[in-house]
Amino acid sequence: MMDYKLWIIDYWFWFGLTLIAVSALMYYFVYYSPVQQEDWEKIPTLKEYLLKHPECKMSNDENAKCYACGSEKVTFQPLTPPQDPKYKHYCCSCGHKLFKRK
Numbered sequence: 001m002m003d004y005k006l007w008i009i010d011y012w013f014w015f016g017l018t019l020i021a022v023s024a025l026m027y028y029f030v031y032y033s034p035v036q037q038e039d040w041e042k043i044p045t046l047k048e049y050l051l052k053h054p055e056c057k058m059s060n061d062e063n064a065k066c067y068a069c070g071s072e073k074v075t076f077q078p079l080t081p082p083q084d085p086k087y088k089h090y091c092c093s094c095g096h097k098l099f100k101r102k
């Protein structure tokens with residue numbers, strides 16, 4: 001005969017393990033997504049961006065113009081939770097990814 005008590009322990013053990021695994025995976029994909037990380041590494045910082053596109057410099061040191069269409073409507077999108085702010089700046093007019101700011 002199967003030990004009922006043991007079966008329950010076994011059941012909760014696997015249930016808990018699955019729950020932990022799923023939340024760890026979700027956390028990993030939301031905050032430390034390798035795709036997002038790689039994407040982030042590829043984007044130049046504002047300093048690098050302005051060295052590459054000096055014509056995009058604006059009076060405001062925190063921002064720059066779009067190199068692709070010359071638009072000044074550049075907005076940013078937070079990538080991470082507010083405790084670790086990383087912002088991706090992109091052009092509102094043509095959608096080009098421009099630079100990053102931490």
Ligand SMILES: [Zn+2]
Binds near residue numbers: 091096
């Ligand atoms: Zn643009």
